[in-house]
Amino acid sequence: MRVDLFDFDLPDERIALRPAEPRDSARLLVVDPNSTTELTDGHVRDLVTLLLPGDVLVFNDTKVIPAQLEGTRIRGDNIVPVSATLHMRTAADRWKAFAKPGKRIKEGDILRFGTGDDALDATVLEKGDAGEVTLGFGVSGPALDTAIATVGHIPLPPYIASKRREDDRDRTDYQTIYAREKGAVAAPTAGLHFTPELFELLDKKGIERAFVTLHVGAGTFLPVKADDTADHLMHYETGYIDAATADKLNDAKARDGRIVAVGTTSLRLLESAASEDGNMAEWSGNTNIFITPGYRFKFIDMLMTNFHLPRSTLFMLVSAFSGLDTMRAAYDHAIKTGYRFYSYGDTSLLKRKI
Incomplete structure (x- = not known):
């Protein structure tokens, strides 16, 4: 149709x-x-x-879950801001995600979400269409759940997120x-x-x-x-x-x-x-x-x-x-x-x- x-x-x-x-x-x-x-x-x-x-x-x-992750792409000395919205878990240490800016991300890139002791690293294992990537994280299972909860944000729908920031009330x-x-x-x-x-x-x-x-x-x-x-x-x-x-x-x-x-x-x-x-x-x-x-x-x-x-x-x-x-x-x-x-x-x- x-x-x-x-x-x-x-x-x-x-x-x-x-x-x-x-x-x-x-x-x-x-x-x-x-x-x-x-x-x-x-x-x-x-x-x-x-x-x-x-x-x-x-x-x-x-x-x-707080599946909106904000961080940086690390490729040698070249570091740029990135964001990723997790959308489907495929293994204890892997998620499919929609990443932005998708065109600037390649297989093998390291994405770092959060800062300091709470930082969560992921490797881009695969790259698909429309900004979709498969991320392999350095921790898995419950430890990964805890890390995501620490660095992540509630992924408000784009028609809300474009008008205001997520806050504690949204949780x-x-x-x-x-x-x-x-x-x-x-x-x-x-x-x-x-x-x-x-x-x-x-x-x-x-x-x-x-x-x-x-x-x-x-x-x-x-x-x-x-x-x-x-x-x-x-x-x-x-x-x-x-x-x-x-x-x-x-x-x-x-x-x-x-x-x-x-x-x-x-x-x-x-x-x-x-x-x-x-x-x-x-x-x-x-x-x-x-x-x-x-x-x-x-x-x-x-x-x-x-x-x-x-x-x-x-x-x-x-x-x-x-x-x-x-x-x-x-x-x-x-x-x-x-x-x-x-x-x-x-x-x-x-x-x-x-």
Whole structure:
């Protein structure tokens, strides 16, 4: 499909630089492509009335690590500033990363992040396309995790980082309250809207929770530069679903409970793991699933997701889920009525187009 079909104009003032307070006070746009009333305005707390007993909210429990590294490239006496955004761990001592300035980095270069006793060195082992490199670090395993936490920063999305610097507040704001599995370099942002108080209300209603893990990579922010979706290359992300969770989700579907993916990352993992006949099983591995209109959804009934960038793979995904015309109308409504966009913005609850 032509990528320009997924383009739209977004006023700069619609980009949220801080989340709503409290988190569950954010606005929620309900999108039902199968109803004559396609769009309904509400708030995140309305999930208690919008969902039914027996429905299952599926959350991505990945935890954001401080994967933005700033330092220098060392090549003999030639030293220049560099930055690297880690996006996928490939071994105990290796990460794939997006490095800048990519053209000035070569295989064999030493990159030094931090200073003094806390400095962390990495060797450029491979160089790929679009600034991607494979870094081999001088320490591995938990020692590398500690070093990254010491010298790294929270990798705020570029549309926020271009407007303000990361601060201590982001270490809390850019993390879900249920995050536990370290490895993401971007937050599963639909989950940022949940609070302990909202969880308590959902529990009382009989709305269930399940947790899966997909370590979100920085590739989620890469623009689609191709003119046709068939020419876009998705980056891999690592995830897993345990057997108990798979059984819980299958049982819910068997009794007609709806599976509600909280975020596109949860959806992409579940759709990667589901069999063609719509069953879920224990799963682990890497996925680069790319969902565009025409995709047949195997497992998900509803999707809670924030508002995405124009021409992005995520806007393509929601257009596949609820229909391109419906989502273009929904985004037009959201822009005109003051919804806040992107990672710290408001959210939506989408029903799958039948």
